[in-house]
Amino acid sequence: MKNENLPRIDRQHLQEELQSKWFKKVLLQTFIGLFVAPGHRVRDYINVNRDRLVKPISYLATTLVIYLWFDAKYTEPLAEGANAYKSFTQNLLYFQLLSIFFKAWLMSRFFFKSEPYNFYEYVVLLIYVAAQSNFFGIIFLVGQHYLTTTFKVLEPSVATFGVVLVILVQLAYFLQTIAQFFRKKTASLYGKSIAIHLLGVIFQLALFFAYFIGYSIIQSLFECAECWIE
Template sequence: MICKNCNSEVTHNFCPNCGQPSKLKRIDAHYISHEIEHVLHFDRGILFTVRELFINPGQNIRNYISENRSRLVKPVIFIILTSLIYTIINHFFHIEDQYLKYEGLETTAFVKILGWMQANYGYMNILTSTFIAIWLKVFFKKYSYNFFELLIMLCFTMGVSMLIFAFFAIIQGVFHIKLFGLAGIIGIIYLVWATGSFFEEKKIANYFKALISYLLGMITFLFFILAIGITIDLLIKH
């Protein structure tokens, strides 16, 4: 028998080269329930990851980068999943419609880009994180983390911030109490705390540098999107 994944010869239940099962089980109700349980279970699942990132984000992210990458959910999957949770809640309760108004600017490319980002928070958070990672690299240059390791750290922290927004969005949607401003404050506090503790939790200056990095990263990203929007509008007019 030949492995359908790597074309190696298989004589037992699993491929000796890549570990692929020699015969895949048929997808049924048991398979679906097992997959859902695998994602949600509290041992190396999404709930375990959320708990660890709330309790001790700095240490857990450092461990993921340098020691053990099997304890936590993959960072890109984590930020996409948490962003999807927030997006669904936001669309259901129309939370952001109460705050964002684009009167007279609906046809501009900049607003259309913002609209696309509102519908795709997972991609938007990854894009935003690239700009924040650049500033983190500037302010924390004495540490040995490269750009991509910082990006991984941001996927985890930004993912948790999405869950914070989702939590307050549910409360606001159900009880009609405007809490989005408070959610933003708590989200920023978490991001600064998690990032500062990731580098060196006992250094107070790290928390200030983390705050500045996030603010500059978000501002730089918005200016970048604005420049793209203005360029597109100018090209269309000409």
């Protein structure tokens, strides 16, 4: 039965939720905590207290919306080559989210199966890593914008350098997070972490190229069908 005394959810209600002191406080704590000590914060979230961080899916959605806003604001207008690059990076971002489950499976079944964590707890860990990594992409977008508009640096060179830099920064952040999460700093742990990260990148690229090939085949079939109709 509907509670008539309960107010409707509208734009004002959502704005009040986003502007509430609790949300602002926990969001800021999550943002700072996942930069300063990501592995410790996520381990505490799983084992100790789940009120000190924004829930993982909510935080991922928040950072993704922020990233897409910056992407729309700082990458227009674009040249033809840059548009292709933007399409590539946007699709790769979505496949990165899918790779979370693949990497969690690798961690739970192969690389860290002796650790006291299950598949879903690794998913939570990787969601926080992916969410925080969006901020590295935002920094790159803003930097790329000012380099190409203010300093007139060629955009393809900036894009190439930026992709390499972001990948390296994300790898370093991932290594730091895993080391803190397991409270270990061994060569074996770093080797496993690098392997997981690289396999995740390969998985993303495989998904992207499968999508690209499938899209091209479907487009060709539609073109052939139109030719037959004519």
